[in-house]
Amino acid sequence: MSGTSTYQPRNAFLKWFERRLPILGLVHSSFIAYPTPRNLNYWWTFGGILAVMLGVQIVTGVVLVMHYTPHVNYAFDSVEHLMRDVNYGWMLRYLHSNGASMFFLAVYVHIFRGMYYGSYKAPREVLWILGVIIYLLMMATGFMGYVLPWGQMSYWAATVITNLFSAIPLVGEPIVTWLWGGYAVGNPTLQRFFSLHYLLPFVIAGVVVLHIWALHVVGQNNPTGVEPQSDKDTVPFTPHATIKDSFGIALFCIVYAWFVFYIPNYLGHPDNYIPANPGVTPPHIVPEWYYLPFYAILRSIPNKLLGVIALFSSIIILAFLPWLDTSRVRSATYRPLYKQFFWLFVAVCIGLGWLGSKPPEGAYVVISRLLTAWYFIHFLVVLPLLGLFETPRPVPSSISEAVLRKAKVAAAVIALAVGAGALVGAPRGAAAEEAEAPPMLSWSFAGPFGTYDRAQLQRGFKVYREVCQNCHSLKLLSFRNLAEPGGPGFTDAQVEAIAAEYKVKDANDQGEIVERTARPADHFPPPFENDAQARQVTGGALPPDMSVLAKARGYERGFPWFVFDIFTQYQEGGPDYIVSILKGYTDPPAGVTPPAGTQYNQAFPAPHFIGMRKPLTDGQVDYSDGSPQTVDQYAKDVTAFLMWAAEPQLEARKRIGLQVMIFLLVFSALLYFTKKKVWATAH
Amino acid sequence: MSSAEPTRRDFLYIATGAVGAIGAAATLVPLIGQMNPDASTIAAGAPVEIDLAPVAEGQIIKVFWRSKPIYISHRSKKEIDEVRAVPVNSLPDPQPDQARVKDGHDQWLVVIGICTHLGCIPLANQGDYDGWFCPCHGSQYDASGRIRRGPAPANLAIPPYAFVSDSKIRIG
Numbered sequence: 001m002s003g004t005s006t007y008q009p010r011n012a013f014l015k016w017f018e019r020r021l022p023i024l025g026l027v028h029s030s031f032i033a034y035p036t037p038r039n040l041n042y043w044w045t046f047g048g049i050l051a052v053m054l055g056v057q058i059v060t061g062v063v064l065v066m067h068y069t070p071h072v073n074y075a076f077d078s079v080e081h082l083m084r085d086v087n088y089g090w091m092l093r094y095l096h097s098n099g100a101s102m103f104f105l106a107v108y109v110h111i112f113r114g115m116y117y118g119s120y121k122a123p124r125e126v127l128w129i130l131g132v133i134i135y136l137l138m139m140a141t142g143f144m145g146y147v148l149p150w151g152q153m154s155y156w157a158a159t160v161i162t163n164l165f166s167a168i169p170l171v172g173e174p175i176v177t178w179l180w181g182g183y184a185v186g187n188p189t190l191q192r193f194f195s196l197h198y199l200l201p202f203v204i205a206g207v208v209v210l211h212i213w214a215l216h217v218v219g220q221n222n223p224t225g226v227e228p229q230s231d232k233d234t235v236p237f238t239p240h241a242t243i244k245d246s247f248g249i250a251l252f253c254i255v256y257a258w259f260v261f262y263i264p265n266y267l268g269h270p271d272n273y274i275p276a277n278p279g280v281t282p283p284h285i286v287p288e289w290y291y292l293p294f295y296a297i298l299r300s301i302p303n304k305l306l307g308v309i310a311l312f313s314s315i316i317i318l319a320f321l322p323w324l325d326t327s328r329v330r331s332a333t334y335r336p337l338y339k340q341f342f343w344l345f346v347a348v349c350i351g352l353g354w355l356g357s358k359p360p361e362g363a364y365v366v367i368s369r370l371l372t373a374w375y376f377i378h379f380l381v382v383l384p385l386l387g388l389f390e391t392p393r394p395v396p397s398s399i400s401e402a403v404l405r406k407a408k409v410a411a412a413v414i415a416l417a418v419g420a421g422a423l424v425g426a427p428r429g430a431a432a433e434e435a436e437a438p439p440m441l442s443w444s445f446a447g448p449f450g451t452y453d454r455a456q457l458q459r460g461f462k463v464y465r466e467v468c469q470n471c472h473s474l475k476l477l478s479f480r481n482l483a484e485p486g487g488p489g490f491t492d493a494q495v496e497a498i499a500a501e502y503k504v505k506d507a508n509d510q511g512e513i514v515e516r517t518a519r520p521a522d523h524f525p526p527p528f529e530n531d532a533q534a535r536q537v538t539g540g541a542l543p544p545d546m547s548v549l550a551k552a553r554g555y556e557r558g559f560p561w562f563v564f565d566i567f568t569q570y571q572e573g574g575p576d577y578i579v580s581i582l583k584g585y586t587d588p589p590a591g592v593t594p595p596a597g598t599q600y601n602q603a604f605p606a607p608h609f610i611g612m613r614k615p616l617t618d619g620q621v622d623y624s625d626g627s628p629q630t631v632d633q634y635a636k637d638v639t640a641f642l643m644w645a646a647e648p649q650l651e652a653r654k655r656i657g658l659q660v661m662i663f664l665l666v667f668s669a670l671l672y673f674t675k676k677k678v679w680a681t682a683h
Numbered sequence: 684m685s686s687a688e689p690t691r692r693d694f695l696y697i698a699t700g701a702v703g704a705i706g707a708a709a710t711l712v713p714l715i716g717q718m719n720p721d722a723s724t725i726a727a728g729a730p731v732e733i734d735l736a737p738v739a740e741g742q743i744i745k746v747f748w749r750s751k752p753i754y755i756s757h758r759s760k761k762e763i764d765e766v767r768a769v770p771v772n773s774l775p776d777p778q779p780d781q782a783r784v785k786d787g788h789d790q791w792l793v794v795i796g797i798c799t800h801l802g803c804i805p806l807a808n809q810g811d812y813d814g815w816f817c818p819c820h821g822s823q824y825d826a827s828g829r830i831r832r833g834p835a836p837a838n839l840a841i842p843p844y845a846f847v848s849d850s851k852i853r854i855g
Contacts, residue, residue: 059714063714063717066717066718067717067721081721081723084722085721085722085723085724086717086721086722087713087716087717087719087721087722088712088713088716088717089717089721091713092713092714092717246703478723478726480722480726484722519729520726520729521723521726521727521729663702663705663706663709666702667699667702667703667706670695670698670699670702671699673695673699674695674696674699677692677695677696
């Protein structure tokens with residue numbers, strides 16, 4: 001986007017057009033002829049990756065809006081409708097929700113890369129500040145997007161984050177009320193967040209254009225930090241950078257697809273599959289993993305106002321980085337001391353992320369405070385002083401000279417990859433730390449090739465109908481689902497017969513509400529008229545709806561298991577937990593008396609008092625296929641059924657996932673060899 | 684880069700480009716497919732049964748099937764005779780009345796109440812032909828739902844239906 005274009009179209013029409021709107025010349029000079037330093041390493045491909053992720057988020061987001069209803073009464077169900085009924089809806093939603101995480105993962109790599117190689121220094125200060133603005137906009141967008149599914153975490157994230165503004169003296173409370181549009185987070189809040197969540201990505205796109213413009217004015221930094229001096233130091237953007245970026249993007253997509261198709265709920269929190277309840281805050285609320293370091297900083301300060309100031313300062317301080325770093329050498333490659341402080345800073349950020357997922361108590365608080373202090377010391381003390389005291393290693397006179405010396409980046413690559421892995425795993429640090437982890441069972445639907453066991457689903461459905469259904473609704477499920485592919489495999493005739501056993505309310509021609517026989521298209525009718533009646537019948541506790549229960553439950557995996565889970569694709573925490581609850585009814589230990597209306601259940605989080613009476617006993621449900629009629633078998637069968645009810649598209653997801661993975665591997669390999677060919681002449 | 688002889692490098696570039704194009708095309712499948720009717724919409728489009736017993740002679744009722752208005756007309760002898768007396772060849776969309784009703788149920792006309800011009804809903808018992816009149820652009824249909832005058836190109840469509848008994852039909 002700089003300088004006069006040398007682009008000369010040959011076609012007469014293009015010449016005519018170019019004289020009137022030189023957009024082809026702009027594209028040519030910006031993305032084809034643009035000279036890019038020849039020594040850029042793969043960390044530089046994250047700029048292209050981020051552009052792709054922004055595009056993916058906008059495209060999938062626009063599609064999700066076609067099916068989403070921004071209203072407190074419908075938001076949660078409309079998301080579930082999308083996941084269950086819309087063609088490929090589950091894929092588009094998982095692409096969007098995991099896409100947000102991938103976007104942040106890439107932006108963190110991009111920011112740390114800029115810090116390592118001093119990309120913020122003159123003349124790139126404005127470029128850097130535009131990046132900080134993009135990051136701030138991303139945080140706002142990500143937060144508001146997380147609110148939209150209107151689960152428990154959505155609701156309480158909205159409450160906690162908006163309450164940050166209540167710390168402002170005098171005008172704090174009016175500001176928060178203004179943000180909410182009410183006395184608490186409610187429908188007006190949801191609707192305005194929806195509106196802004198749609199708007200902000202386009203604002204981001206606009207600032208990205210400025211970011212790229214500024215980049216193309218000052219030119220790209222490079223691993224040596226030495227400006228290109230001659231044509232020997234650069235190569236044309238196309239094909240060199242284009243093909244290298246494409247290869248980096250393809251590799252990144254493999255990671256992305258791994259999450260989307262195999263562990264789509266790994267980065268989320270089970271509590272967000274519980275519909276928002278303004279009356280109950282979940283015991284451990286944590287933000288999305290990408291906000292955890294800032295959350296830790298907020299909580300480490302014991303004063304409300306100061307905590308909020310520290311939170312915002314920790315982000316705003318990034319904008320001042322070009323002036324806080326006093327060294328005239330850009331790249332950490334030639335700054336032995338800064339390099340160590342850089343990695344220490346990375347470790348501090350990851351540490352803060354881990355602490356942000358921990359409850360704010362005991363040693364966690366102390367460590368949080370130390371790391372928060374270091375976070376600011378790094379910027380305010382270390383960076384200014386290093387420039388004065390550090391003796392840089394000799395900087396090469398040109399890029400060409402440096403290319404001949406092979407940089408040792410392998411160690412850095414591994415360190416950052418491990419760090420990123422630890423960071424993405426961090427949010428697991430919540431939920432019922434006191435309860436013993438339930439045993440990991442073997443499920444037919446686990447792993448990359450998992451499928452549901454049809455017979456088991458049918459048995460589980462029988463258990464549901466004869467036992468659970470007396471108290472628990474299954475309102476997101478329709479009878480027709482029982483015959484759909486990837487489910488229990490009932491025939492259409494069987495489904496008609498099952499539906500005919502149920503009565504649903506409908507209006508007749510005279511306008512009276514009457515009961516009629518259910519049809520396959522109907523949803524499972526709830527056992528109670530409303531929540532109040534349910535509480536009345538069960539003696540106080542509200543039996544939760546079971547539609548997404550298997551995804552709404554889980555337990556803390558702890559370190560290092562949460563890291564391994566990424567690779568082993570362990571997604572069955574919910575089912576394992578439910579089985580352990582169903583089997584967990586024991587006599588209370590000596591001296592423990594459950595309060596009236598509760599039972600002792602060793603698998604239920606401490607103090608182990610559960611409102612549900614022991615639901616299953618041996619021999620209670622008759623199986624016709626010879627399976628053991630035991631509590632153990634009933635528990636596994638009904639849990640498998642609930643997992644299917646919560647994730648009816650699981651088989652399609654894993655099947656398409658395999659196809660996508662094979663495609664991406666082939667495509668990446670082709671891109672790799674193409675890249676080698678293209679660059680063969682450049683080296 | 685281009686030479687008369689295809690080289691191994693050319694093959695690699697073409698293969699990479701082709702695989703990339705396949706990937707881009709495959710990506711469009713979910714993006715386009717999501718706009719087709721979803722499973723709940725399709726399920727809600729199941730057949731509906733209509734009881735005809737309460738519909739008096741001369742009465743026209745409107746029911747809905749797949750979100751479309753369906754007119755069910757209980758025609759009088761006079762109306763039937765009238766529409767059958769019209770020379771078929773003189774009609775814009777020639778079709779005998781017998782082809783628009785079920786054998787033995789000549790009094791029952793079941794049509795989709797959507798004007799074949801541009802989709803408005805014609806008003807029943809209006810117009811010059813004892814049938815329907817579309818207020819949008821003035822199309823007129825007779826008691827057999829056939830277009831007689833105006834811009835509409837075709838007769839009112841007949842939905843798929845069958846008599847499950849003498850006084851009950853199943854649409855869809």
